């Protein structure tokens with residue numbers, strides 16, 4: 001098993017040289033120097049319209065096409081014709097719900113979660129337009145932690161009874177941006193497809209939010225057997241642009257084009273891409289896979305993700321151990337309490353009880369240090385936070401410390417040191 005060489009990993013990120021402790025990575029990661037160079041090179045040398053026959057345009061066209069290939073590789077999709085670029089994940093899902101509208105019938109059911117609203121709001125609005133029914137798959141208390149009501153997660157047994165012969169689409173997250181928990185996507189899809197088929201379903205599709213997943217683990221849309229899947233490169237060491245995978249049968253059989261009527265897009269991702277994405281950003285994304293491949297001697301993405309997962313566990317364990325040790329002080333981890341491969345180092349907690357502390361005040365203590373960035377709130381997983389019992393003020397939300405592979409064990413110690421002061 002290859003280990004991550006943290007020094008060279010960090011060198012690839014110019015922002016990390018300052019020594020600032022970036023611990024709000026689930027909000028957005030730092031950007032690779034190579035990605036920035038590619039963006040600037042595109043703008044300085046190939047900034048023309050795509051699709052013409054002159055030399056520079058051919059070069060630009062190829063560069064933008066290589067952005068689709070980079071995303072294809074990260075999704076493990078079969079074809080670049082299954083890759084859509086857009087300005088944000090939120091916008092991509094909104095576009096998807098417009099394009100799928102004609103294939104949603106009144107009375108059909110769409111299952112959503114309380115996780116990040118990008119995979120909920122657009123489906124709610126679609127259901128309202130079409131007379132479809134929204135069902136919520138709630139995060140429920142994990143049986144392993146009977147003493148912590150905030151140790152919640154999405155559990156397959158809670159999903160099963162929601163599936164009927166009318167289920168048309170299940171929209172869920174592969175990883176929670178608050179709880180840090182990873183979902184067994186393949187199992188969920190297999191189980192749901194079997195249950196729905198037994199119930200005589202017309203058509204069942206899955207839309208999986210991988211925004212909080214993609215910085216930590218390898219996506220595999222083919223193994224997962226999902227129809228739509230998306231993530232944002234600004235959380236995966238790239239620029240502010242996002243990608244969606246659309247499985248070919250869904251592209252051709254479920255979606256109506258959002259593109260101009262005279263464009264021949266029936267089997268092309270342009271169906272979901274009304275207008276060009278930011279070309280320089282798309283090209284910039286081509287810097288992400290080579291960086292990941294550079295992380296281990298084998299040069300494979302598989303080994304890179306394995307090395308990242310191992311390093312991240314080393315960050316997670318001391319932080320969770322420290323927080324579990326503060327139970328009497330009123331600290332409650334929101335989500336899975338133990339490190340392990342079912343979890344990434346996105347750690348949220350609240351401080352309750354007689355000496356409760358607002359999440360905002362915990363974060364202020366970090367802000368006063370001036371060299372550590374963490375954040376509080378609901379992080380757009382509004383429904384998840386709003387449904388926590390006993391209630392927390394949804395806008396004050398949780399304290400979230402979110403680490404990625406370029407964080408170090410020394411940084412975790414610094415974070416714990418500040419928490420020691422706050423929780424004294």
Ligand SMILES: Cc1ncc(COP(=O)(O)O)c(C=O)c1O
Pocket residue numbers: 026027087088089090091116118173175176177209211212232242380
């Ligand atoms: C889990 C999750 N899904 C979706 C999004 C939305 O991504 P975007 O900002 O690209 O719309 C975020 C952003 O924080 C997120 O954390």
